[in-house]
Amino acid sequence: MLDLTKLAGEIPNISQHLKGEAAAGNKRLELARTLLSQAKIKQEKLVQSQQKWRDRIIFSAAIPIEPLDTCIDLDPAPYSHTVFATDGSQISPSHHEIAYCYLINVGRVMLHYGQSLYPLLDSSPEVFYKPEDLYVSRKWGIRTEEWMGYRRTVSEISVLAEMASRWVNPPGPHFDIPNLAMVDGSLIYWFLESIPTEARDRILPPILAAWDRLRSVNVPLMGYLSAARSSEAINFLRLEACPHPNPNCMTHCGSLTDKLPCQVVEPLRDTSFWGNYLQPGQRGTLFRSSQRILDLYGDRKIYFCYVNVGTEIARIEIPEWVAENSTLLNQALSLMLAQVYKGYGYPIALAEAHNKAVVRGGDRASFFALLEQQMIRTGLRNVGTSYKEARKRGSIS
Template structure:
């Protein structure tokens, strides 16, 4: 039980700390705006330096594909269209439960607008209980819970492609997922483990590409700093941006980190009006070398309530009419969802496993185990005591 009276005395110190953080953030923001104005005039020179020294630069940075001052009004989408989204949830394995297994639940949503067609709002659950599912991650030194999360990511994308292709009509369509299309965690996985996650995702994207259905990842409250880090090339005091030679320890107070940790969304809040997008960027994350011809581009969009980061594969970015239409459909989803895409929100609601669902799942499992003749079915004494209190 949380003792709020003991916490109340710590609130004043927390509020003072946050106030100083806001002041420092405002200082970094003003400095970043000055560098951004300067970068307008020498953008191509900065890109040339970036490309030439990319193997020697030690901080994450993206490449602008359009002029940095780009502010484009997103077009109004057609009234007749379809939006598809998936999201996932799970029940993690627990040695204290009646059986050691886990469940993945993929929420599916298809919303048809102006077509007089019924929507799809459901979920696809799958139970994993075989040893090859439960213990495969051990050979790579991964926890089962961690592997379960990675597998869920792949399943979400696979289901999304199948759902979108089966729902395709003559009307424009958009496939959406919650979060980034840049799977940073892959960089930490052994090659064998990575080969079980990434290829199905890329294959699903290829299916969407053939069906001419764009896919977009929607990031709310994004913490990325790739675009802002591009301005560090301008702030570098050395003859060339050779971090390995001049600044090998990136944790130190470096001269180019004048606006360190300033989020991209914070900077672009000062540049965009509601309904506008900023310039296109190409991410240079190392893991994208494995994406073949589907490397990830992104842009920042003022959706009215916040600056959202929108990610999409290269084949979407290179098709300007597809990109414009997809951004229009995305913005309409945010407006319909009062600040967040309604299709993604509904996919989450379909996927989420609540406490009652979890109890029903284990009750069903217990009944089947007893029916199969298994004796001494029950949770551990530790779990039983945690669920009740004698106080």
Template sequence: MLDIAKLVRQMPEIGQQMQKDAQAGLKRLEIAQKLFLQANQEQDKLIQAQEIWGDRMIFTPGIPIESLDTAIEIPEAPSSHSVFSSDGSQIAPSHHEIIYCYLINIGRIMLHYGQNLHPLLDSIPEIYYKTEDLYSAKKWGIRTEEWMGYHRTMKEVQILTEMACTWVNPPGAHFNIPNLAMTDGSLTYWFLDTLPTDAKEEILNPIIESLQQLQASKIPIVGYISASRSIDAISFLRLMACPYEVPHCTNFCSMDNEKNPCQKMEPLRDTSLWQQILQPRQRSAIFRSNSRILDCYPESQKTHFCYLHGGAEVARVEFPQWVAEDSELLNQALSITLTQIDKGFGYPVALAEAHNLAVVKGGDRTQFFSLIEEQMLRYGVKNVAVSYKEARKRGSIA
């Protein structure tokens, strides 16, 4: 139980610290704005320096492929368009439950505007209980709970692709209606980078295949990141802040970033900078991501991104290279994204609804294990019960 009285006594200190942080943040923002103006004049030189010295730098900047000061107003979305989205949730495996298994639930959304068509709002649950499902990743030293998360990410993309391509591909029907596939979060699956090659390929290859199917069907996909903590653009400004002739970090600088002269803006986020630059309904310059995991992507699927001012916030919007290179598809994707933000009062409605369909609530979890218990008893399995620890927690008198 949380003791509110004791908690209240800590609040003044938190308020004072937040005030100090806000004042320091304003100073860092001023520095970033000055470096931004300088970097805009030296952009080609900075990009060349990154290309030459990138492998000896201790940070990974995003690389602008347009003028750094680009601020383009996004046109209104066509009145008739379709939006596809998916999101996932899970019941994690627990040795304290009646059976060691896990469940992945993918919520999927298909919304049609200006077409007099019914939407699709449902979820697809799948139980994983076989030995190969639960223990196959242990040969790579990956815990079952961790592997479940990777598998969920893969299923989200696969189900999104299957839904979108099935709708768009039938001849003569909906192909000419502008559309967009949306997912919550990054299209750069950087968390896979540390996995062994075989494990990485088992998750990443199906994702890449799905992205290629979307490309073949000309369905643009975006990864929408609200409250982004990314610093790719700020890291590009670090090239401008570098006081040395070349950004050879391993020679001139410490691995402890706080001691480096280019770290005057830490921990400022990209969104704080673009909030000062962009007007509502404008996008920033497009950047190419340089995350190491992208070396495993085909060239056309490598992640690009921009920042989009949706009115309530500046969000990071990611998309594959083939979308970035097609101005018509890019405008289609961003205009529909803005429409979704408007309809969702600050956050894309398709993403919010996909999440709501995916989430597994406490009552769902109870019913799930009740169904399993019923089946186990039906087939003569004895001693069906949770662990003593779990039983005691559920019966606590506190």
């Protein structure tokens, strides 16, 4: 139990610290505005320099595809449209339970607007119990719990692609209805950097196959990031702040251990900066991500922009094939914004997918009770949880 009496003495110090940080943040914001006004004048030159010195730049800066001061009002969503979304949850394996296994539950949502059709709101559970599922990751030094999270990512996008492609193909009355497939979080899978190639080959190919399946039926894919903490877009301004004739970080700044001379606005975030430019219902500049992990994706580049959805500045990520089709891009963004409005600040399809996916304490107990009954029915004896687990469940506090 948290002792609030002891904690109260620390609150004034925290408040004072945050006040100082807010003042410093305003100064960084003004400096970033100045850099933006300078960078947009020679934006093309900075992009060329970035491309030329890419292998010598030690930070990741997104590439602007449009003018840096772009602010575009998003169109209203069409009356008739369909939105697909998935999200996942899991039951982690535990040696204290009656069986060592794990479960991945993917919530599926398909919402139809202006079509007089019933929505789809359900979940798709899958249990993993075979040795090749439970222990295969250990030879790569990956814990089973981590591997379960990677498998969950694959399941979410695979279920999304299957649901969307089945709905629009074969062509029917709903084939030409605008639609959108959404996932919660980034389309840039950072965990791939830290796992061996053999493990990566089990995860990335099915994800990319699901992306290609959505592309084949022309359903735009979007990753919605709430409270994003990226600085990838604002890092482009570091090229303008660089005091050297070229951004050769390895030569000019490779021996520095402190902040680099171009880090004049750190730790300002993209959302904080673009929040001062975008009005509700507007999107900002379209960027192409230059994260090196995307080299693993082949020709499937990731683009992003920031959108003022009214309650926050959301980072929206899309594949290259969506970004290059202006009609599809505008359609996807308008449907996304309508979802946020319907969800009072967060896309309602993603919220419902989460609610269908989440595994609560009672669900976990019911799952293992069902498993226990089946094990006893098949003739297994001495089935039960460990004394530790039983004692924790019966705690008096």
